[in-house]
Amino acid sequence: MENLLGRMITGSVTDENETDYFVQAEGTTFRLAKQEIKKPLRAGATFKGFAYESEDHHLTITRNAPQVQVDHYGWGTVVRSQRTLGVFVDIGLPNKDMVVSLDDLPSMMELWPQQGDKLLIALREDHKQRLWGVLADMDIFHAIAQPGKKRMENANVTATVVQNKLVGTRVMTDHYELGFIHPDERDVEPHLGAEVHGRIIGVHDDGTLNLSLKPRAYEAIDDDAAMLLAALEHSEAGHLEFSDKSSPAAIRAYFGISKGQFKRAIGHLLKDRKITQHDGQLWLVTDQATDDSAPQA
Numbered sequence: 171m172e173n174l175l176g177r178m179i180t181g182s183v184t185d186e187n188e189t190d191y192f193v194q195a196e197g198t199t200f201r202l203a204k205q206e207i208k209k210p211l212r213a214g215a216t217f218k219g220f221a222y223e224s225e226d227h228h229l230t231i232t233r234n235a236p237q238v239q240v241d242h243y244g245w246g247t248v249v250r251s252q253r254t255l256g257v258f259v260d261i262g263l264p265n266k267d268m269v270v271s272l273d274d275l276p277s278m279m280e281l282w283p284q285q286g287d288k289l290l291i292a293l294r295e296d297h298k299q300r301l302w303g304v305l306a307d308m309d310i311f312h313a314i315a316q317p318g319k320k321r322m323e324n325a326n327v328t329a330t331v332v333q334n335k336l337v338g339t340r341v342m343t344d345h346y347e348l349g350f351i352h353p354d355e356r357d358v359e360p361h362l363g364a365e366v367h368g369r370i371i372g373v374h375d376d377g378t379l380n381l382s383l384k385p386r387a388y389e390a391i392d393d394d395a396a397m398l399l400a401a402l403e404h405s406e407a408g409h410l411e412f413s414d415k416s417s418p419a420a421i422r423a424y425f426g427i428s429k430g431q432f433k434r435a436i437g438h439l440l441k442d443r444k445i446t447q448h449d450g451q452l453w454l455v456t457d458q459a460t461d462d463s464a465p466q467a
Contacts, residue, residue, distance in 0.1 A: 174198060176240040176293040176301045180218045181231070183211045193217050193231050200231035207233075222301060224265040236262040243292045243306050243314075248283040248363060257283050259291060259303050268293065268303040276334050276362055287363030288330050290342075308333060311342055317377020318347040322370050327381065331364045341366060341381065348378050355382035394427055394435040398452075399444060401425070408454040413447050 174195060181195030183202075191202040191211050200221055202211075211217065220235035237244030238261040246259035249267055256275060258267040270291060275282050283289055290306040311332055329341035329349055339351040339360060351368065353359070360366050360383075372380035385393070402410060412421065414436055418429040425432060436452070439445040446453045 172295070172299065174221050175223060175295050175299060177221060178218060178235060178239070179221045179231070180216060183213055183215045183217060185213070186211075191217075193219075195221070195231075198229065200229045202231050222263065222266055223299075224263075225267075226265070230265070232263070234262070238262075238268070238291055238293060238303070240293045240295060243290055243310055245288050246291055246303065248285055248287045248289060250285060251282055253279065257289075259289055261291075261303075268301060270303040270305060274305050281334050281359065281361045283363030284361060287361070288365070289363050290332065306332070308340070311340075311348060314346060315342070315348045315377070316346045318349075318370070318373045318379045319377075320373050322347075322379070323373055325370050327368060327370060327379070329366055329368065329381065331360050331362055331366060334359065334362055343379070349381045350378060351381045351383060355380075355384055357384065392438070394425075394431045395438040397425065397427075398432070398435045399439060399454075402445060402452060402454040405454075408456070410452045411450065412452055413450045415450060 179195045181193040181200065183191050184194045184199065185192040186204070189204055191204060191207070193200045193202050202217065202219065217231070217233075219231040219233045220239065221229070221231050224230045238246055244261065246261040246268065249258050249260050251257045254272070256270050256272040258269055260267050268291070270289065289303070290310070291303040292306070293301050294304045295301055327343045327345075327347075327349070329343040331339055332342050333340040338353055339356065341349045341351065343349060349368075349370075351360075351366075355368075355371070366383060368381040368383045369386065370379050371382045374380070402408065412424070412432075414433050416429075416432075421427065421429050421432045427435075436445070436447070440447070444455055446455060
């Protein structure tokens, strides 16, 4: 049976029952579901299909061959994980998911692919004739990659995480450009197989993209402004002893943002007339504001 599983093989129909045909190739017999076949097959007919062992350990052959095969890479969808084994990947077979071994996954389990994530894998057959999923390495990704263009800079992209390293995260976009995310350009490390949404902040001469998962400055203003507004709304007197003259250290210690972010947030809220500044303090503007409760600048 060696060199049969996980591949396209050709055999001859030898028998049948109510539900299956039996196809023999190199002395090994495989089941072929009759529901796949539109016209009946006769004994001795030649049949070509994809060979594998189903979940219930039946040797099976199917005409609905998956893209993922031995030495053939394709995308599969993670359906579940098992701490002691690895992750199970749906490659399109009705009764078999392929396992990517924990030995091939990140050492930190929180970086393992999660249900619904995508992995580019091929198959390999071990010495016990078991099929395993094998992750594509960077040589494979480089071989299938399309070069990015300089004009793409600042564009939004959707990408899949294909490698986690201490130096950063490598991804492949939906259009097959390779990208790199430096740790400074993300708030948390995305796990292998995760879909991420970022923007292009640079394009190398070889077409590789530098990506950021952080929002643009004007996009970040809304988040910082919302946080500042929430702080004012939860203050007892509707004001805080901060202004655009406050020290960067004090702003960082209290709000966790830079002074530049703080000033942009203030500007946003002043423009929207949600706050005022007075005597070195920020005041919340309310519908019932009075001269005593919310001094005007």
